[in-house]
Amino acid sequence: MNSKTSSAERIREKKKVFLLREQKIIDAALALFLSDGIDRVTVSSIAAKAGIGKGTVYKHFLTKNEILVRIMLDYEESITQRLAEGIAKSEAGESGAAAKAYFESRLARPELDRLVQHLEIRLIDAPDVADQLEQLHTMRRSNEDSLNSMITRLIDRGVLEDVPPHYHYLSCWALAQGAVELCFSRSWNYRLDSEELMKFITGVGVTMGNRGQYRDPKTIADHTASGKK
Amino acid sequence: MNSKTSSAERIREKKKVFLLREQKIIDAALALFLSDGIDRVTVSSIAAKAGIGKGTVYKHFLTKNEILVRIMLDYEESITQRLAEGIAKSEAGESGAAAKAYFESRLARPELDRLVQHLEIRLIDAPDVADQLEQLHTMRRSNEDSLNSMITRLIDRGVLEDVPPHYHYLSCWALAQGAVELCFSRSWNYRLDSEELMKFITGVGVTMGNRGQYRDPKTIADHTASGKK
Amino acid sequence: MNSKTSSAERIREKKKVFLLREQKIIDAALALFLSDGIDRVTVSSIAAKAGIGKGTVYKHFLTKNEILVRIMLDYEESITQRLAEGIAKSEAGESGAAAKAYFESRLARPELDRLVQHLEIRLIDAPDVADQLEQLHTMRRSNEDSLNSMITRLIDRGVLEDVPPHYHYLSCWALAQGAVELCFSRSWNYRLDSEELMKFITGVGVTMGNRGQYRDPKTIADHTASGKK
Amino acid sequence: MNSKTSSAERIREKKKVFLLREQKIIDAALALFLSDGIDRVTVSSIAAKAGIGKGTVYKHFLTKNEILVRIMLDYEESITQRLAEGIAKSEAGESGAAAKAYFESRLARPELDRLVQHLEIRLIDAPDVADQLEQLHTMRRSNEDSLNSMITRLIDRGVLEDVPPHYHYLSCWALAQGAVELCFSRSWNYRLDSEELMKFITGVGVTMGNRGQYRDPKTIADHTASGKK
DNA sequence: TATGAATGAGGCTTCATTCAT
DNA sequence: AATGAATGAAGCCTCATTCAT
Numbered sequence: 032m033n034s035k036t037s038s039a040e041r042i043r044e045k046k047k048v049f050l051l052r053e054q055k056i057i058d059a060a061l062a063l064f065l066s067d068g069i070d071r072v073t074v075s076s077i078a079a080k081a082g083i084g085k086g087t088v089y090k091h092f093l094t095k096n097e098i099l100v101r102i103m104l105d106y107e108e109s110i111t112q113r114l115a116e117g118i119a120k121s122e123a124g125e126s127g128a129a130a131k132a133y134f135e136s137r138l139a140r141p142e143l144d145r146l147v148q149h150l151e152i153r154l155i156d157a158p159d160v161a162d163q164l165e166q167l168h169t170m171r172r173s174n175e176d177s178l179n180s181m182i183t184r185l186i187d188r189g190v191l192e193d194v195p196p197h198y199h200y201l202s203c204w205a206l207a208q209g210a211v212e213l214c215f216s217r218s219w220n221y222r223l224d225s226e227e228l229m230k231f232i233t234g235v236g237v238t239m240g241n242r243g244q245y246r247d248p249k250t251i252a253d254h255t256a257s258g259k260k
Numbered sequence: 261m262n263s264k265t266s267s268a269e270r271i272r273e274k275k276k277v278f279l280l281r282e283q284k285i286i287d288a289a290l291a292l293f294l295s296d297g298i299d300r301v302t303v304s305s306i307a308a309k310a311g312i313g314k315g316t317v318y319k320h321f322l323t324k325n326e327i328l329v330r331i332m333l334d335y336e337e338s339i340t341q342r343l344a345e346g347i348a349k350s351e352a353g354e355s356g357a358a359a360k361a362y363f364e365s366r367l368a369r370p371e372l373d374r375l376v377q378h379l380e381i382r383l384i385d386a387p388d389v390a391d392q393l394e395q396l397h398t399m400r401r402s403n404e405d406s407l408n409s410m411i412t413r414l415i416d417r418g419v420l421e422d423v424p425p426h427y428h429y430l431s432c433w434a435l436a437q438g439a440v441e442l443c444f445s446r447s448w449n450y451r452l453d454s455e456e457l458m459k460f461i462t463g464v465g466v467t468m469g470n471r472g473q474y475r476d477p478k479t480i481a482d483h484t485a486s487g488k489k
Numbered sequence: 490m491n492s493k494t495s496s497a498e499r500i501r502e503k504k505k506v507f508l509l510r511e512q513k514i515i516d517a518a519l520a521l522f523l524s525d526g527i528d529r530v531t532v533s534s535i536a537a538k539a540g541i542g543k544g545t546v547y548k549h550f551l552t553k554n555e556i557l558v559r560i561m562l563d564y565e566e567s568i569t570q571r572l573a574e575g576i577a578k579s580e581a582g583e584s585g586a587a588a589k590a591y592f593e594s595r596l597a598r599p600e601l602d603r604l605v606q607h608l609e610i611r612l613i614d615a616p617d618v619a620d621q622l623e624q625l626h627t628m629r630r631s632n633e634d635s636l637n638s639m640i641t642r643l644i645d646r647g648v649l650e651d652v653p654p655h656y657h658y659l660s661c662w663a664l665a666q667g668a669v670e671l672c673f674s675r676s677w678n679y680r681l682d683s684e685e686l687m688k689f690i691t692g693v694g695v696t697m698g699n700r701g702q703y704r705d706p707k708t709i710a711d712h713t714a715s716g717k718k
Numbered sequence: 719m720n721s722k723t724s725s726a727e728r729i730r731e732k733k734k735v736f737l738l739r740e741q742k743i744i745d746a747a748l749a750l751f752l753s754d755g756i757d758r759v760t761v762s763s764i765a766a767k768a769g770i771g772k773g774t775v776y777k778h779f780l781t782k783n784e785i786l787v788r789i790m791l792d793y794e795e796s797i798t799q800r801l802a803e804g805i806a807k808s809e810a811g812e813s814g815a816a817a818k819a820y821f822e823s824r825l826a827r828p829e830l831d832r833l834v835q836h837l838e839i840r841l842i843d844a845p846d847v848a849d850q851l852e853q854l855h856t857m858r859r860s861n862e863d864s865l866n867s868m869i870t871r872l873i874d875r876g877v878l879e880d881v882p883p884h885y886h887y888l889s890c891w892a893l894a895q896g897a898v899e900l901c902f903s904r905s906w907n908y909r910l911d912s913e914e915l916m917k918f919i920t921g922v923g924v925t926m927g928n929r930g931q932y933r934d935p936k937t938i939a940d941h942t943a944s945g946k947k
Numbered sequence: 948t949a950t951g952a953a954t955g956a957g958g959c960t961t962c963a964t965t966c967a968t
Numbered sequence: 969a970a971t972g973a974a975t976g977a978a979g980c981c982t983c984a985t986t987c988a989t
Binding site: 526528606607610611613614622623625626629630652653655656659660662663664665666667668670671675676677682685686689690693697698 | 842881884885893897899900906
Binding site for chain 5: 970971972973974975976977978979980981982983984985986987988989
């Protein structure tokens with residue numbers, strides 16, 4: 032009986048070690064991506080950084096791309112998690128909480144968010160990992176139902192502009208996407224107050240699409256003129 | 261004299277041919293990037309599409325990256341041009357015209373805008389073309405003075421929220437950046453009404469940061485609560 | 490005493506289990522070679538198909554090649570066995586029985602015979618298994634004495650052409666070798682009557698080298714000419 | 719005019735040099751295959767032997783397999799050529815000339831014939847070169863019409879056994895195939911008189927299937943017994 | 948001046964074998 | 969005794985760039 036227990040334990044132990052090493056690979060890859068740039072990271076360098084042999088990497092991942100996709104999935108999961116919490120808060124009455132949570136989670140580690148954006152660009156059309164990429168998209172879409180009903184309610188309450196609900200959250204997505212890129216753009220990064228800037232953008236994101244703000248672009252001149260008075 | 265003239269003409273002729281060929285290379289590269297995807301385009305394929313020899317490409321560009329950077333510069337120039345026009349209009353009284361022009365020019369050919377975004381990602385940290393990339397950034401910043409003064413005036417007139425002027429145009433940049441990516445994201449592109457959506461986002465972009473819309477995120481709960489009441 | 494008996498039994502039991510597993514490995518390897526093709530079979534896949542761990546395979550065979558060679562030896566043994574029976578029959582009066590038995594045994598499972606041919610091609614010059622390969626050759630030669638005396642007698646009786654005895658059985662070997670390959674050649678396999686064809690070839694094999702059939706190639710023209718008249 | 723001529727000449731010259739190098743690659747590959755064995759030849763080693771860079775090989779061949787297939791095609795072409803001559807002679811009255819030509823051409827350089835056999839085994843099921851392999855098969859089948867009519871005539875004249883014509887030439891193919899393998903089989907190659915042996919086999923090949931030689935295997939015993947008397 | 952053949956560094960991946968548990 | 973994770977040598981192929989003609 033003892034031997035049985037110890038055997039089962041041993042197996043569990045092995046699995047844990049195995050998973051730890053997997054995490055080690057991911058961490059190594061992530062660190063290298065962030066420090067060296069995507070194209071300068073090779074499987075060899077990942078293995079070296081993780082302190083294992085090159086072949087070992089392939090015990091955990093079928094291809095190099097699977098490592099990249101794994102990083103993306105892990106990240107997307109954390110975003111989804113935080114968004115879900117935000118949606119819950121929104122439903123509880125804090126109308127802007129979802130958007131706020133979304134922005135804050137994406138801007139919490141902008142360098143990571145940006146990495147994931149760039150990884151996705153590389154992987155689109157990669158035949159291997161096409162399935163996992165679909166998973167990623169599914170994950171993103173999985174929040175749509177909650178978002179839709181939440182937003183519909185806000186529209187009904189007159190908080191948000193009355194347009195198709197997805198206009199609102201896709202605008203948020205777009206702004207967050209761009210905000211992250213902004214953090215690292217060589218064109219702008221000489222500005223040092225990016226934290227305040229990000230708060231401003233978050234504010235914009237939280238309130239954008241609120242009723243009374245959207246106007247048909249064609250009428251803007253008039254509106255502005257009248258607003259001036 | 262005649263021979264001199266014809267010689268000068270011949271030289272001018274040659275230069276024209278040379279420049280035409282340069283444009284041909286760029287057009288070929290652009291077409292291939294858009295149709296085949298960035299990584300599947302080789303110098304060979306560009307030369308073939310342009311109808312010239314591979315070696316000739318290197319008479320016009322020192323490295324492959326220089327072709328890419330050239331595409332970016334050409335594009336940025338057109339954006340800058342249209343933005344400048346928008347700024348002029350804004351100064352003439354149509355407060356949102358600059359933002360509107362900016363969004364419309366970037367969303368006019370989103371596939372091209374996106375290509376340029378992706379090219380930039382590849383080229384960041386490329387030691388060759390570092391100079392040209394700096395040119396690109398300079399070009400982007402070139403309108404900042406006009407933007408700053410324009411925005412400052414709008415702030416003074418009470419149209420825009422009173423924050424550092426660059427907050428406003430950087431938000432625009434970010435939203436446009438994200439909007440373009442949105443057009444092609446596999447997660448969302450199953451939506452067919454993207455034109456309407458883009459109009460909505462443009463509207464958001466044009467009015468975002470308008471006075472009375474921005475609130476410190478920390479106060480959102482309160483605001484919402486009051487709004488709820 | 491009881492314990493001794495049971496201990497001895499246990500050892501015998503273990504040996505039996507061990508041998509059974511060895512057979513399982515060979516069967517698994519054979520099945521995979523036939524279904525997937527030689528190069529697509531890995532030690533891993535063999536172990537998986539045999540339902541054991543990869544490491545265990547190496548308790549039975551020192552190298553992967555030893556599995557292959559073992560398949561060859563097993564097969565050659567069965568051929569040799571059947572040939573010996575044929576030789577016995579021949580000695581008992583049925584002059585063509587040996588050749589017939591040989592062809593029929595090789596053509597009984599042509600896919601297996603072909604596999605063994607191909608395995609041999611891979612293993613020639615493999616430093617490991619050089620010894621076992623020599624065994625294989627020895628096994629093939631093991632019937633030579635009987636074959637020689639049998640054929641010598643047939644020559645003396647005037648049944649077979651008077652050439653060195655091995656000419657006869659090596660011709661048989663060659664024809665059988667080629668016949669097997671013929672079964673699977675992409676150049677010819679669109680023919681559906683291969684069974685009849687194989688019977689024909691067997692017939693040829695059985696009678697080839699019979700007296701009066703062999704003519705010096707140089708005289709063929711004359712022969713034909715006279716035959717024509 | 720002179721410049722035109724020299725330009726055209728230069729191009730022709732270049733093409734010649736290019737083709738010469740292609741032949742150099744093939745020769746190098748062939749030499750290495752024969753000396754080192756198929757699996758020990760790498761693209762690197764071929765390039766080294768040909769005295770060129772590794773990348774240059776890929777200017778001439780899309781994949782490594784294309785080199786192999788090219789060797790096969792070149793060889794098959796020479797066989798086809800000689801067979802066609804033999805068929806012509808056969809039609810001219812020398813009934814066995816076709817078979818003789820076929821055997822002699824395949825046995826002229828048995829080591830090369832065998833290499834081609836082995837190459838085919840490696841390449842079957844290679845997705846690249848599937849087309850070229852089909853070419854090879856087509857080439858082989860291309861002689862069938864001539865063979866069929868030739869053999870039909872020999873059957874009508876009573877020279878050959880009255881079975882479907884392809885039985886005859888497929889038997890030849892099989893015997894030749896096996897004879898080549900026989901030359902190098904470790905089981906038999908300790909015999910030194912292989913030249914005489916090959917003549918014997920050629921003789922067998924030339925006359926096999928001649929009328930009066932084929933008998934249903936089942937009746938062989940009786941026949942032999944009667945032949946004994 | 949235009950060309951395109953030649954180059955070779957460098958990337959990804961496979962798999963037989965080992966060995967600690 | 970059985971396992972399977974770890975290893976790393978070795979192979980194929982790509983493509984930006986050079987340079988002789």
